[in-house]
Amino acid sequence: MAIVDNKTPNQLYPLPDGSNNLSDDVLRLQDALGGVDADVKELRDDLDGKAPAEHTHSISDVTNLASALDAKSDKTHQHGINDLSDVNAPASAGGQVLRFNAVTSKWEPSSISADDLTVGTVNIDRLPVNDLMDGGTY
Numbered sequence: 172m173a174i175v176d177n178k179t180p181n182q183l184y185p186l187p188d189g190s191n192n193l194s195d196d197v198l199r200l201q202d203a204l205g206g207v208d209a210d211v212k213e214l215r216d217d218l219d220g221k222a223p224a225e226h227t228h229s230i231s232d233v234t235n236l237a238s239a240l241d242a243k244s245d246k247t248h249q250h251g252i253n254d255l256s257d258v259n260a261p262a263s264a265g266g267q268v269l270r271f272n273a274v275t276s277k278w279e280p281s282s283i284s285a286d287d288l289t290v291g292t293v294n295i296d297r298l299p300v301n302d303l304m305d306g307g308t309y
């Protein structure tokens with residue numbers, strides 16, 4: 172009688188069949204269990220080589236992380252205004268403001284003068300008294 176050669180759907184392990192002789196199916200089951208044993212061992216070996224889904228690393232475990240962090244600025248660091256790439260203000264006097272210099276394309280310290288008032292209305296009460304007393308006109 173021909174053996175019914177049923178297989179498992181995924182790994183194709185031999186399956187017994189009610190119409191097979193038991194002596195044939197015993198051999199088929201031995202093959203199937205041998206295949207299952209080999210596959211389980213392979214899976215266990217693979218699992219042993221995997222990290223748990225949740226795990227941590229120290230900085231030294233990550234290649235180049237320590238040197239990359241060492242090259243970064245501390246988050247609390249500060250800059251002087253002259254550290255900005257578009258500012259040229261190595262020294263400023265009190266009362267100065269930054270004015271954009273179109274020639275140098277830099278913000279530079281500058282004093283405000285009356286010539287800067289080109290539009291609008293000046294409230295006379297806000298002008299310094301001494302300027303008016305020294306013959307200033309308005």
Ligand SMILES: [Fe+2]
Nearest residue numbers: 244248249250
């Ligand atoms: Fe910075």
